[in-house]
Amino acid sequence: MIRLEEYKEGEVVLPEGELGKGFCILESGVLEVIRGGRILSEIDMPGAIFGELSELLSLKRDAVIRAKTPSKVRHIEESIASIVDKNPKVALKLLRTLGRRLYRMNRVAIRQDEDSNIFEKADKEVVDETANSNKVRILIVDDKPNIIKQLTDIFARSEWVVESAHDEASAIRACEHHGFSAILISMALPDETAVDLRRKLKTNHNVLNTPVLAMIVKGDEPALKKALNSGFSDCITKPFDANKTEAVMYKVMDLDSSARYFKFVDDYLYFKVPEDLSNFVINDIKENMDNRIRNTINEGIVKLIIDVSELEEPSEEAIEVVGEFAEKIEDMKLPMRGAIVATGDDAEMWNNLDGCEEWGICSDLNNAKEHLAQEAVSEEEEE
Structure with missing residues (x-):
């Protein structure tokens, strides 16, 4: 049996504690994987398979899958063995899904091992990192130097540490080095860079739970709708109002x-x-x-x-x-x-x-x- 369900923001797609049957496929939207009140990861790739481990391992689900944005999910309510028997290609897709998860877990383990090796860090880096460890650290992703300068000046009023990246690759490298309190991405970056980058950052253990905000031009309703539907935490508008920009940042970072x-x-x-x-x-x-x-x-x-x-x-x-x-x-x-x-x-x-x-x-x-x-x-x- 296959059924297509629509979920509003905050609604539970798969509850914790039940023994599942079959699996689910994300049609659209963004889902959160939550265990013990903590967000472990996000599912935002259309066609992504999830919920299959419960049946494969005969274990009750130990996490909640919840809609972060309005989402559509296709529930395949048939035993996996029966599905694979009818369509062997499904087995290959499941293996690829499991393989990608294992790959990401290995990447996280490697990064954690590298981060724990303090002997590879220069003395100056250790001192600088210690000095800034208690400070708010913001990553701005934009290819416009003037925008970065304006935001840096605004955030300097609160003594926040600002780093910048001009494209997707440099942003990912920055996040592999350490975490951030918040990340701002310009929706004006070429093609689908902003949306793709937000999705990729949510697989990085350093910024998994970091709020990611979109920067849009004031009055650009399509960009605003696209950002919110893509799972961005909030938006700030250009030209920047310093006080309102700060207020949004304080809110998403849950600061006083x-x-x-x-x-x-x-x-x-x-x-x-x-x-x-x-x-x-x-x-x-x-x-x-x-x-x-x-x-x-x-x-x-x-x-x-x-x-x-x-x-x-x-x-x-x-x-x-x-x-x-x-x-x-x-x-x-x-x-x-x-x-x-x-x-x-x-x-x-x-x-x-x-x-x-x-x-x-x-x-x-x-x-x-x-x-x-x-x-x-x-x-x-x-x-």
Whole structure:
């Protein structure tokens, strides 16, 4: 019996724990192989066979096959022995499928063995890799130097490490060397390079679970549809809006986006108000305020520095953001000592905001640190 089934994103194609019969053929879409909540691999090649091992080995399925994108799957619900008896060519196709899997497993084993041989690494590489091990690493695949430069400048704001590749071959080589936090591929690369590369990267153990994003021109709906249907995690549009691009990247990498504005430095919370206070940025800051205040309390930090020095003048938007943040701290009756880094003739006006009346107005960050340290000494002397 043969039946063609359509699956929506997230629907289970083959459940775990059942004893299977026959096999399945992917007609279209992208499927995920999941074991223990972890994505092991993807199936995205039309005509790919899967689900046959359960019957061949008489074992219950130990992984879930789930649709990553809307997919069509042909279920062959007949014993493999019976199918092969009727059509011997099926046996050859099954052998090729198993052979390709074994080949990929051997490649992974070889790479892992090479990576474990630290004696083959130069001392400088070891030092550099250690220094960058905790940093976000982004791979940009595009043949346009200007695009790579623009994205590199955007990601530098978050201190992310950026590498680039100009074609499929160089991208694959980069991923064979080490993993990445995210990969961006231009949909404008020749032919089907972007889609083919995304599929090939999902067989590389270094980036198997890495989000892969498509870069498309704003308004190019066919490219957007193609990217999402091909299994890309998300899309960023050209020309780039720095804040929106960063927001998408933080989301797909599951990072705390508030790190763009709030940081713990030494023993104080540092809030840098960006020069570009668009509605998008303002909303992003406000959405993260409560969480950052809670984290500050959990860390036992009682010092706060708000840096507005990048602003040419105190705009209404900046006053709104700083004022709301200060009011939240005051309303929660937190024993925090504050300082504001501000320059220009209007610097003193920040003391007019509710909650900021007693805060020090400082010319630079070092001055703000000294001010807070002196306040702490004065409080101890009074006690």
